[in-house]
Amino acid sequence: MPHPMTADRAADRTADAAMSQILASMQPRIRAFLRNLARAEVDDLVQETLTRAWRSRQTFDPARGTADAWLLRVAFRAFLDRPKHGGGDAGAPASEPVDGGCDPLRHAALREHTAALLAQLSIREREILLRFHRDGESIEEIARATRLPAGTVKSHLHRARNRMLSCETQRGGTP
Amino acid sequence: MLPPFVQDLLDRGHDPLADERSQQWLLAHPEALEAFAATRRVLGDLRTLPPIARPWRRAVPWVGVIAAAAIAAAVLRGRSDANAAPRPLPRPDFAAMTLVSCRVSTSEIGGGSARERVLTGNVLQTAEHYVSAPTATARHIAARVVEQRVLEP
Numbered sequence: 363m364p365h366p367m368t369a370d371r372a373a374d375r376t377a378d379a380a381m382s383q384i385l386a387s388m389q390p391r392i393r394a395f396l397r398n399l400a401r402a403e404v405d406d407l408v409q410e411t412l413t414r415a416w417r418s419r420q421t422f423d424p425a426r427g428t429a430d431a432w433l434l435r436v437a438f439r440a441f442l443d444r445p446k447h448g449g450g451d452a453g454a455p456a457s458e459p460v461d462g463g464c465d466p467l468r469h470a471a472l473r474e475h476t477a478a479l480l481a482q483l484s485i486r487e488r489e490i491l492l493r494f495h496r497d498g499e500s501i502e503e504i505a506r507a508t509r510l511p512a513g514t515v516k517s518h519l520h521r522a523r524n525r526m527l528s529c530e531t532q533r534g535g536t537p
Numbered sequence: 538m539l540p541p542f543v544q545d546l547l548d549r550g551h552d553p554l555a556d557e558r559s560q561q562w563l564l565a566h567p568e569a570l571e572a573f574a575a576t577r578r579v580l581g582d583l584r585t586l587p588p589i590a591r592p593w594r595r596a597v598p599w600v601g602v603i604a605a606a607a608i609a610a611a612v613l614r615g616r617s618d619a620n621a622a623p624r625p626l627p628r629p630d631f632a633a634m635t636l637v638s639c640r641v642s643t644s645e646i647g648g649g650s651a652r653e654r655v656l657t658g659n660v661l662q663t664a665e666h667y668v669s670a671p672t673a674t675a676r677h678i679a680a681r682v683v684e685q686r687v688l689e690p
Contacts, residue, residue: 391571398574399554431567438570442560476579476586495583501548520544526579527539530572 381419384429385412391430392437399441407444411437479526487522490515539573553577 389408396407415436422432480488490508493499501519505512539547540562546553553559554577563570644653 395571395574398571398578427567434570435564435567438563438567442554472582476582479579492583492586495580496586498584516548519548520539523544523547523576523580524538527569527572527576530575530579531569 378419381416381422384433385415388430388433392433395434396437396441399438400444403444407437407440410440410444414440479529482525482529483522487518487525490518491522494519547580 389412392411393404393408396411397404400407411433415433418436422429480491483491486508490504493504493507494501499507501512501515504510505515508515510518543553543559543562546556546559563573642653642655644651
């Protein structure tokens with residue numbers, strides 16, 4: 363019969379190996395998630411996420427949720443806790459530069475992805491979404507231009523965003 | 538689905554990730570994190586898309602539109618009457634005139650400059666054209682630029 367201490371160490375080693383595998387397999391997903399959030403600081407944030415996850419690996423309880431959800435939460439906390447430079451990029455997302463600007467292929471892929479998402483919307487939803495988020499028109503301005511009540515404009519806008527979120531959920535949110 | 542308070546923040550042009558309540562909601566719903574981050578990025582990137590000219594700013598080539606509509610109507614009529622003998626098309630109200638002139642002004646905006654064009658078009662309409670070839674009407678639309686000037690930006 364093995365010594366209890368030896369058995370514990372063996373279990374720890376097995377758990378560590380499992381966590382290493384999870385971290386390695388999840389790394390591309392974490393990177394994609396953080397790239398959508400933070401753009402320029404991705405490498406640092408991925409590193410910080412993996413470090414935090416490894417340090418707190420004992421807190422992961424499979425009974426409380428999947429390893430994916432746990433890791434994404436760790437990554438999100440790392441994003442929220444990051445040092446902000448000059449106000450950081452927690453401002454309006456529209457003010458941020460386009461990701462992949464230096465990589466034409468990625469830039470083209472993002473454009474294509476955006477076009478595919480917009481194609482999922484109705485003509486009215488697309489028009490209102492673009493007027494608001496691309497052209498910077500207010501809801502009142504859109505209401506005047508489209509001759510719709512402001513409440514209806516809002517409904518279309520909310521529905522368009524929810525539809526985009528739903529499409530992203532279906533495809534895993536990693537363009 | 539985005540909760541109403543997140544929609545409200547977006548409506549006011551605020552970043553939900555800068556809002557404590559939204560952060561807590563996302564931490565409580567980690568399954569929504571990836572899709573939310575991707576949607577937020579797409580919404581932010583929309584501002585970088587090239588704007589589409591407003592209808593009132595867009596150049597409207599009316600002569601082309603009229604010609605295209607006439608051709609489409611003629612083709613449709615030709616298909617439906619493929620086996621039938623040619624018969625006159627109903628004349629519009631102005632069919633008594635053999636020549637209809639139109640003068641159209643179009644403007645183009647783009648590349649930091651604006652340009653205005655004035656076109657004149659002649660639409661010949663005779664009984665012969667209506668009887669023998671429905672597409673003749675479209676073929677006899679002639680337009681030429683009589684005036685072109687660059688507008689002050």
